[in-house]
Amino acid sequence: xxxxxAMTADPDDPTTFAKKQRFMLRMxxxxxxxxxxxxxxxxxxxxxxxxIEEDPSFTALWIGLEAASAMIGILIGSPIGGWLADKxxxxxxxxxxxxxxxxxxxxxxxxxxxxxxxxxxxxxxxxLAVGIEYAVGWPMLAExxxxxxxxxxLCYTLVAWYGGFMVAFFIGYYMDAxxxxxxxxLGTSTLIAFVLLLGRIGLxxxxxxxxxxxxxxxxxxIVTEYLDTEYRTDMAKAASDGVRGxxxxxxxxxxxxxxxxxxxxxxxxxxxxxxxxxxxxRIMGEVGLTGLLKGVIFSVAGWVGTIVxxxxxxxFSRRKLTVxxxxxxxxxxxxxxxxxxxxxxxxxxxxxxLFLAYAFLSAIYNTMTTVYPAEVFPxxxxxxxxxFAAAISRMGAAAGLFLTPEAIKVLGLGxxxxxxxxxxxxxxxxxxxxxxxxxxxxxxELAGDVSH
Numbered sequence: 484x485x486x487x488x489a490m491t492a493d494p495d496d497p498t499t500f501a502k503k504q505r506f507m508l509r510m511x512x513x514x515x516x517x518x519x520x521x522x523x524x525x526x527x528x529x530x531x532x533x534x535i536e537e538d539p540s541f542t543a544l545w546i547g548l549e550a551a552s553a554m555i556g557i558l559i560g561s562p563i564g565g566w567l568a569d570k571x572x573x574x575x576x577x578x579x580x581x582x583x584x585x586x587x588x589x590x591x592x593x594x595x596x597x598x599x600x601x602x603x604x605x606x607x608x609x610x611l612a613v614g615i616e617y618a619v620g621w622p623m624l625a626e627x628x629x630x631x632x633x634x635x636x637l638c639y640t641l642v643a644w645y646g647g648f649m650v651a652f653f654i655g656y657y658m659d660a661x662x663x664x665x666x667x668x669l670g671t672s673t674l675i676a677f678v679l680l681l682g683r684i685g686l687x688x689x690x691x692x693x694x695x696x697x698x699x700x701x702x703x704x705i706v707t708e709y710l711d712t713e714y715r716t717d718m719a720k721a722a723s724d725g726v727r728g729x730x731x732x733x734x735x736x737x738x739x740x741x742x743x744x745x746x747x748x749x750x751x752x753x754x755x756x757x758x759x760x761x762x763x764x765r766i767m768g769e770v771g772l773t774g775l776l777k778g779v780i781f782s783v784a785g786w787v788g789t790i791v792x793x794x795x796x797x798x799f800s801r802r803k804l805t806v807x808x809x810x811x812x813x814x815x816x817x818x819x820x821x822x823x824x825x826x827x828x829x830x831x832x833x834x835x836x837l838f839l840a841y842a843f844l845s846a847i848y849n850t851m852t853t854v855y856p857a858e859v860f861p862x863x864x865x866x867x868x869x870x871f872a873a874a875i876s877r878m879g880a881a882a883g884l885f886l887t888p889e890a891i892k893v894l895g896l897g898x899x900x901x902x903x904x905x906x907x908x909x910x911x912x913x914x915x916x917x918x919x920x921x922x923x924x925x926x927x928e929l930a931g932d933v934s935h
Contacts, residue, residue, distance in 0.1 A: 506709045507627070511636055513682040514624045516579070518640040518853075520679060521646030524588070524609055524672045525553055525757075528780070530655030531665040538597050545599040547885045552603045554757070554881035556610020557617065558874040564615030565870020566730070569863065573623040574688040576615060581680045584612035591670040610674075614877065618870030625857030626691040626865070629714065630925045631797070634854055638793035641850040645786035648760070654777050672687070690927065694718050695862045717925065732864050732870055741859035742868060744917035749852045749876035751910025752809070755816070755903035756845050758883030759838075760785065784839040788846025796854070800922045805851045806914050812844035813907035816866045820904055824897025845907075848914075852876070858921040858929050879906075 528550055535541050537548065560820045587608040594602045621637065628636045658668045687709060693702035706715045733742045760781055792804060819837040860868035883903070890899040921929055 491825055502581075502758060503709055503711070509682065510627055511624065511639065511684065513679055514620045514680070515636075515684070516675075516679045517620045517644045519643035519647035519650075520584075520672060520675050521613045521616065522644035522649075523651040524606075524613070526648035526651030527655045527672065528553075528606075530652055531659050531668050534659055534665045534752035541599050543888060545603075547888050548603055549599070549606065550888075551881040552606040552882040553610035553613065554614075554877045556607040557614035558877040558881060560611035560614025561618045561870040561873035561877065562614075562730075562867070563588075563611075563870070564618035565867035567615070568619045568622065568866035568870075569692075571628070572688050572692055573619050573866070574686060575687065575912055576619050578624060578680075578683050580612050580615040580619065581676060581683060584609060584616070585673060585676040585680055587612060588670065588676050590785035591673075592666055594666050594669075596664075596666070602871060603909040610877075614870070614873060617873040618866050621853060621869055622865040623689055625711070625926065626689040626862070629711070630923070633857070633926075634796040634801075634922070635793060636795050636859060637854045638789065638850050641846075641853045642786070642789045642793055645782060645789050649782040649786055651780055652782060656779075670816045677892050690714075691718055691862050712866065729864075730867060731872070733868055738860065738864065739866070740917055742871065744913060744919075745852075745856055745859060745868065746875040746919065747913040748855070748910050749872050750803075750879035751874050751906050751913070752845070752849050752852050754879035754883040755906055756785070756842075756849055757880040757902060759900070760842075776808045779812040780835075781838060781842050784842035785846040785849075788843040789850050791843075792847045792850040796850075797922075800920055801851060801854065801858075801916050802914075802920050805848050805855075805918050806911065808844045808848045809907060809914055812841050812848070813904050813911055815844070816907060817840045817904035820897050820900035822897075823900065824895065855918075855921070858924075859919060860924070861929075862926065875898075 509655040512684065532546055532550070536543075536546055541549070562574060564580065587605060590605045590608075591602075594605055621640065624636055624640070625633055654671060655668050658671075659665070687705045688701070690702040690710070693699075693705070702718065704717065727769040732738055796804070815837050819834055819841065822834060824836075856872055857865065887899060890902070
């Protein structure tokens with residue numbers, strides 16, 4: 484359909500309506516699928532870590548670096564991806580980023596078993612691509628989603644992330660048990676990436692980005708072809724003066740609160756969860772669990788938390804799902820830490836309940852880290868802001884993944900968990916002060932709130 488045909492199409496025509504429905508399903512699937520892939524590559528390293536450690540070249544230090552490598556790549560790739568997406572558009576970055584990820588993922592098949600730095604570099608490059616995905620995928624999804632469904636669609640991404648993390652553990656556990664080489668196990672992400680890449684061929688540009696660049700005719704054509712009249716009306720309320728976003732704008736009087744809130748909240752939310760979740764196999768083992776259950780039960784509890792959040796996102800305010808859950812989860816983790824530290828004979832079932840409660844509650848506010856970035860930053864810096872906050876968050880997560888194994892070895896499990904509980908308290912405090920209420924507002928309304 485040409486641009487002129489699209490702008491004159493009857494929105495009430497059944498064929499047009501069905502086409503729009505199919506498009507939205509495709510858009511949500513390929514963007515949510517990107518988050519599934521992210522969870523997968525981060526989760527797959529856990530069940531094969533012990534196989535990698537069998538080679539003397541992979542010391543405890545290197546294992547920590549391998550686990551953190553993708554996170555380091557994400558913190559580099561996120562701001563780069565945000566800058567590229569706000570400068571050149573969402574569409575080209577979204578496609579070529581996944582194409583590069585597919586290539587990097589395939590390189591895992593050829594990593595030598597006795598050269599640790601090669602695996603580190605390959606997974607760092609994969610993380611670089613994932614970081615770009617963070618900065619582009621969420622803004623793209625938010626900019627296409629109807630206001631009434633935006634929160635739910637964004638929540639789907641973290642449901643998919645937890646699902647990918649959990650599926651990776653199952654696949655890694657059983658493939659490792661079958662004595663399949665760890666390179667092949669890690670490389671299974673290549674197939675997922677290739678399928679998603681095919682699904683992204685031909686996706687249109689974000690109309691809100693086009694509108695913000697003054698390309699209003701192109702924006703109207705895409706809205707008419709793929710979206711609805713309400714979307715066009717809301718988009719028209721936003722500025723269309725061709726202003727390009729910059730990093731400097733993130734710290735302007737209108738945006739700095741959003742930047743500080745998202746960066747600190749996101750970092751304090753994900754760092755403890757990644758540190759505990761990635762090494763759940765070891766931590767749950769100390770609690771007394773054995774077999775497959777000790778590796779996946781933490782992720783399952785988190786996954787359930789994301790599903791519950793998705794179900795209630797439109798019934799509760801953003802702040803209610805963000806602030807109280809952080810305070811409660813931090814207290815629960817602190818109690819578990821103190822029990823492990825000072826009461827060596829603590830009931831294992833009590834500790835298990837505390838850990839699962841923490842996983843469930845932390846999943847709720849972690850889900851909000853996928854919703855808030857798309858809502859608190861205006862279109863001109865939505866990708867840059869998301870990328871910057873994602874980079875800060877992954878800096879904390881990378882530090883957690885790198886330091887946690889050594890901290891448990893030197894300090895013990897209890898003190899290590901108490902440190903992560905304190906990090907959670909910092910996030911709760913910042914959210915209490917700075918978290919805005921964005922429920923039920925269109926992106927144009929939210930942009931107006933930020934500017935004032």
